[in-house]
Amino acid sequence: MDHPDQLRxxxxxxxxxxxxxxxxVHPLLQRCWAEVGVAPAARVFVPLCGKSLDLMWxxxxxxxxxxxxxxTVAVNAFFRESRLRPQRSAHGALECWAQERLTIHCGDFFALRREDLAGVSAVYDRAALTALPEALRPAYVAHLRAILPDDCRILLLTVEDLDDGESEADASGSSAEVEGLYAAHFRVRLLHVEHCAALLAGNGTISEPRSVHKAYLLGGDESAPPVPISD
Ligand SMILES: C[S@@+](CC[C@H](N)C(=O)[O-])C[C@H]1O[C@@H](n2cnc3c(N)ncnc32)[C@H](O)[C@@H]1O
Structure with a gap:
């Protein structure tokens, strides 16, 4: 039976x-993707992908x-709006929709298995972790770690609200929640901080004025030099 959050x-x-x-396409994806440092032919996993245009980018x-x-509504809309005609097949608890180099497993993230992500070198997470209720986030990160190949990197985009009395400068570091969830599994590096309320303006989606957009690189080469943070 579906979890109430999934029904919603x-x-x-x-x-x-x-x-x-x-x-x-998300501007921070375009800005930060090169810093993830994966080969053009690399396999990329996009959890909780919706019908995001970032997939086609x-x-x-x-x-x-x-x-x-x-x-299913989202997956169907993604392929229809991209003018693609995927093959559909049963895949354990999930339904696999696939065309050429694009595959979307329709169903619950927690039903994905390690073999489904064989060969993946990078993950792009925009509003996946944060789409889940806070209580489920540790389980999300643990499952992600369990099903990803060991040397995988993650580009994680977050929108972090400023607390009352907190200045933009105060919120310029890595968030305690991101550190707490990922540091046991991945090296956490903050790549970019954007204090621009209108970053996502368009299609009625406008970020809260008291929030900060951040891009994190999780995992990756320990010896890589730190990337400068800018707004
Ligand atoms: C906030 S949206 C973000 C979608 C996409 N990443 C984007 O940037 O547009 C979260 C998505 O996660 C999906 N979702 C929620 N819980 C899920 C789960 N347990 N397994 C798979 N997808 C889930 C929702 O249907 C929704 O499309």
Whole structure:
């Protein structure tokens, strides 16, 4: 039986309540992807992918894409709007929709297995971790670690709200939540901080004025030089 949170996501898709969806590629993906440092032909996993245009952008960089998304409405819309005609097949507890180098497993992220992500070198997470209730996030990170190949890197984009009385400068470091969730499994490096409220303007999706956009690189080469932080 579906978790109440999963039912809510499915209902949101059916009712087209998808304010998180952007009608453009995420600017921090375009800005930071090169710093992840994976080969153009690398396989990239996009958890909780919705019908994000970021999938096609990554595909256009030459990557082989594998996503997972709970809602059939979202997966169907992604392929239809991308003018692709995927093959559908049963895949354990999931349904696999695939065309050439693009595969989306339709179903619950927690049903994905390690063999489904064989060959993946990088993960792109925008609003996946944060889409889950706080209580489920440690389980999300533990499952991600369990199913990813060992040397995988993650580009994690977050939007972090400023607390009352907290200045933008105070919120310029790595968040305690990100450190707490990932540091036991991955090296955590903050790549970029953006204090621009209008970063995601477009299609009605505008970030809160009292929030900060951050890009983290998780995992990767210990000896790599630190990347300068800028706004
Ligand atoms: C905030 S949206 C982000 C979508 C996409 N990453 C983007 O940037 O547009 C979160 C997505 O996760 C999906 N989702 C929620 N729980 C899930 C789960 N347990 N397994 C797979 N997908 C899930 C929802 O249906 C929704 O499309």
């Amino acid at each position: 996501w499915k209902q949101n898709w059916r009712a087209n309540r998808i304010d998180f969806h952007l009608d453009h 990554l595909h256009g960089q030459g990557h082989d894409i594998v996503g997972v998304e709970l809602s």
